[in-house]
Amino acid sequence: MQIDFAILSPYLQTHLHTWKNSLGNHLWQSTIFVILVWLLTLALRKNYARFRYWLWLAASIKFLVPFAPLISLGRGINISNTPQIAHRVISNPAISSAVEQITLPFPQTDVVSNTPALAHHTNLILVGLISAWACGALLLLFSWTRTWWRLRCVVREAYLHAEIDGARVFFSSSLIEPGVFGIVRPVLLLPAGIQDRLDRAQMQAVIAHEMCHVRRRDNLTFALHMVVEILFWFHPAVWWIRTRLIEEREWACDEAVLQSGNEAEVYAEGILNVCKFYVESPLACAAGVTGSDLKQRIVRIMTQTVAQKLGPGRKLMLGVAAILVLCLPVVFGLMHALRVQAQTELANLPQFEVATVKPSHPSDDQQSLLLSPGRFTMENMPIKELIRFAYGLKSEDQLSGVPAWAASDRFDIVAKESESQTQILDKLPGEQRMEQVRLMAQSLLAERFGLRVSHESRELPVYVLVVAKNGSKLTPAAPPPAPPAENEKPGDPPRKTGMHGIRRSGPGELQGMSATIDLLVNVLSHQPDLGNRLVLDQTGLTGLYDWTLKWAPVNAEPGEPEASAGDPSEPALFTALQEQLGLKLESQKAPVDVVVIDRIEKPSPN
Incomplete structure (x- = not known):
């Protein structure tokens, strides 16, 4: 039987490259281990030689024992059972990248050339080695x-x-x-x-x-x-x-x-x-x-240098070194699993078809975050607010690790959905459509700002929004149906048109346009008058509403001068909510999910 080596060549070349990189990583890890052993023997130079001998023997045996099985063990650990602090540390992109660069300097996969001449040359080099x-x-x-x-x-x-x-x-x-x-x-x-x-x-x-x-x-x-x-x-x-x-x-x-x-x-x-x-x-x-x-x-021999026994400190040092040797490859494998999981989650998120990100003009005063059919718009707002929207955060306390620029620099963002996305989203109920837009915003943040986050649970003081004794005063929104699309079937629900969101017209003035209660509590959670405390919705109201809320702010919004505070003749926020919207705030304590920013970068210009 004859073997066609021309057919087997790509297969063999691919596996030779994988083997080459694996061997390179193993030799690198063994070299680092030898250096660490050398440092330990320097620390034990006044102790008995038999201790140093066993350390050097361990350095030798390391060449026969790769870390790959321990790394595989780490990759197989159930990530959901990882303690929260450890999860945050090992999922930190900076730490993960540094550890991977030190532990595996050679990539696990290599690009194999399809050029016959180059592939033949590469095969000859490998065969020669x-x-x-x-x-x-x-x-x-x-x-x-x-x-x-x-x-x-x-x-x-x-x-x-x-x-x-x-x-x-x-x-x-x-x-x-x-x-x-x-x-x-x-x-x-x-x-x-x-x-x-x-x-x-x-x-x-x-x-x-x-x-x-x-x-x-x-x-x-x-x-x-x-x-x-x-x-x-x-x-x-x-x-x-x-x-x-x-x-x-x-x-x-x-x-x-x-x-x-x-x-x-x-x-x-x-x-x-x-x-x-x-x-x-x-x-x-x-x-x-x-x-x-x-x-x-x-x-x-003649000087009869007296060697010392291992004291508690040196025994502890050797014990810690042994534990690190066994645990670090497992931790690296867990880091790799977390990174793969994060990349998979990001790859599966829905995305906007196109998005523009630009710094806001210094003269802009109006701020808005609006949703309209096929479009998401954020005007003159810091990226911190987009993060809060994307992850459904309702207060400052729910977001940690925000760099100064993300809280101060303001941006204008216009993101558009594809026509097919718009058709699908418009058929969804309001809450499901909002959730899909949040996921697309998460994808935008990851792609344009390099955002990586982790989650923690903390018990925090909160406000609970409930319907006041005399009932809600919100006006239900009734947008007219859009003309039927060409591919729309008679039984499909009508498409909704118009703006959806909350506009801030000035200090102490908010206007809701086909807005959900979830959007209202999100904005309230960011008000200085409430101490930026989280507001939770317990109104039971699930529809879309039009409303206007005016009050006299106690403090100006961050970045605004005190002189820009609203009309002092208006009531306080607590009173305005009850009198104008028929809603009431109650103080409680509750466990709250906190998003921790592990990495974020300024966006590149469009």
Whole structure:
């Protein structure tokens, strides 16, 4: 059977690119981990070497253990169960982007060229890199296997002398230094005649050093690192870890020998005599007595530098580091899931067909937020008010994290629906149509202002709007039906025309035009006379109404001089509501949904 590589090429190229980026992220994460381990070992430089050895071993094993499973675990966490504070932190776009840039600098997907010449060139480069890696790995494997086989032959030719603490001791005719050979069942290999070159005390100290290697299973742990060296021989950090492992394991055994009661001078002389008469072990996973920097070791032995135990502070530091290593990938996966969810939600929001956003003219005095068939208009108002409208917020307390410019800079926005959208929306009941317009406003804010928000629940003082004792004085609006459209069926409800909304004609003067009670409580929640307190609707009124409300403001609106306050002959707001609209405000406390702005940017000019 023949395989058409021309057909398989795009498939293979796509997967090779994905594999390349995944490997790049894994190597980057492992490198960062090595740097963190190095910083920890600096903090523990006065403590026992065995602690630093295990840290370096963890840095080595990290190359074999990718963070991908932990990241996948984070992506699978139920986002709805995330605590509110944690949800706000990890969904913050700035934090999420920074963590993703640090954790995954290489994108998960890559653009694969469809140009045959470029695709062929890219394939050749990838094949060349894989071939170079395979050659390097096989060369190391062959070199170490040959050395191991030579040591194996030396052990086979040696004769059994004794057994110490369960480890067999062999004498060999070779000139290899005393060392431990074997991974599963290590044996102590001594050169024949060594007892004639070292006195009894020196011999005892050297054997104590080797038995420490046996108890610590140093051959096994270093064999794990040798696997890392074969797979990642091209990474400089792997060879740096090798040096540090050999250094720390020898220092750890030196500390154990001195702690067991051997004299420092005798032990140092024993090591120097071994170096004088014998050659170093050729294999790093066959631990000898002369490894690491000999001069530094002798200095440390002779000065008898006392290593410290881990205190509570350093134990806490190691515990926190271990928790972070396990938790950070999970948190990153959760961040990624939140970002995907946010992008999906934004992509599913209905959108205006076209929208213009311009700064308001400085001479404009009138403010308005109006809905008409096929059009949404905001005049001379800050973006904060558009956010409040888009998310159905009725008071200042429901919006947090507003930058100064979003509360002061005023904009004119005109957004138009497509004809098909207008036809669909006009057939919806008033509340459903308003909800769709709010969602389109959310989409506009996300697209033009880069708005990202999160939600919190807080218990706040509120006002409740109810019908007064003598009943409502609102006038129901009755807009005439529009002429039937060409594609309109006889049974369809009539289209409504005219303006819908509330116009602010001046300080202390509001005019409702086919406005809902929801729009009224939204405007009332923003009045300084009510302390910008949230107003909730409990009137039970669901229709559209025309009305006019006039009162004498206690304070001017933000940004207006005090001299612009309304007619002082008018009643206070509480009284005006009851006398002119037949509605009443009552004070209560209630849990309130608060929208927190995580990110917002000034819009680019049209």
